[in-house]
Amino acid sequence: xxxxxxxxxxxxxxxxxxxxxxxxxxxxxxxxxxxxxxxxxxxxxxxxxxxxxxxxxxxxxxxxxxxxxxxxxxxxxxxxxxxxxxxxxxxxxxxxxxxxxxxxxxxxxxxxxxxxxxx
Amino acid sequence: xxxxxxxxxxxxxxxxxxxxxxxxxxxxxxxxxxxxxxxxxxxxxxxxxxxxxxxxxxxxxxxxxxxxxxxxxxxxxxxxxxxxxxxxxxxxxxxxxxxxxxxxxxxxxxxxxxxxxxx
DNA sequence: CCGTATCCTGCGAGATACTG
DNA sequence: CAGTATCTCGCAGGATACGG
Numbered sequence: 001x002x003x004x005x006x007x008x009x010x011x012x013x014x015x016x017x018x019x020x021x022x023x024x025x026x027x028x029x030x031x032x033x034x035x036x037x038x039x040x041x042x043x044x045x046x047x048x049x050x051x052x053x054x055x056x057x058x059x060x061x062x063x064x065x066x067x068x069x070x071x072x073x074x075x076x077x078x079x080x081x082x083x084x085x086x087x088x089x090x091x092x093x094x095x096x097x098x099x100x101x102x103x104x105x106x107x108x109x110x111x112x113x114x115x116x117x118x119x
Numbered sequence: 120x121x122x123x124x125x126x127x128x129x130x131x132x133x134x135x136x137x138x139x140x141x142x143x144x145x146x147x148x149x150x151x152x153x154x155x156x157x158x159x160x161x162x163x164x165x166x167x168x169x170x171x172x173x174x175x176x177x178x179x180x181x182x183x184x185x186x187x188x189x190x191x192x193x194x195x196x197x198x199x200x201x202x203x204x205x206x207x208x209x210x211x212x213x214x215x216x217x218x219x220x221x222x223x224x225x226x227x228x229x230x231x232x233x234x235x236x237x238x
Numbered sequence: 239c240c241g242t243a244t245c246c247t248g249c250g251a252g253a254t255a256c257t258g
Numbered sequence: 259c260a261g262t263a264t265c266t267c268g269c270a271g272g273a274t275a276c277g278g
Contacts, residue, residue, distance in 0.1 A: 015151065032134065103133050175241065175242090178241090180270095
């Protein structure tokens, strides 16, 4: 059974919550980075390779922002060559449902587009 | 019971789906507009009033984009003063889960921040 | 009421080159 | 490997004014 309380009906306060969420997850890359990290601790280059099109500069910048929001944990191993690992937090994990929903909707949307252009 | 298949684990194809979704919902206002409309058919000014800080220019622009993606339906009543109504589509409604998840996470995040600054 | 037309600004983001 | 440093540009998005 589906929990029918899962509606999008939003009070003003709810809207604020959504706004807050969007503010933290804004931009083209943040969610993609979080998805990569949620599947396990990863190194810088591993993340970069997983996300098509992202530049080192952007990845570095976004990771830093996410870190200040406590959405990723950065761990440096003092070795040569340098090793840095990024991992998720409990707080990140709670994004599961957002990502899942977004993924499902993405597929739906894709289908819709295909049908629409299916003249 | 919760469906445990709702994990964020994403294949490359899944990542594409998320990217597609983000592309359509990008920007500061789209989701907020959709939330407003999902709660019922609304007129231009009604939406504007509900979304704090949005300008007429932005609302107009975003609504147009959403319309081309078939996420809102625009209906014009030829009267004076003019009346224009915007409503959701079935496709928009399927965003329910995304919005709900985002809302829930927004609240969680807010709490987290409050605790963090609670020195 | 329901927008459009301009003008303007900052920042998101790519390209490239370089360091420890 | 894991980044930083510049430079550059487009465009998201704000302010203001006007039109049917």
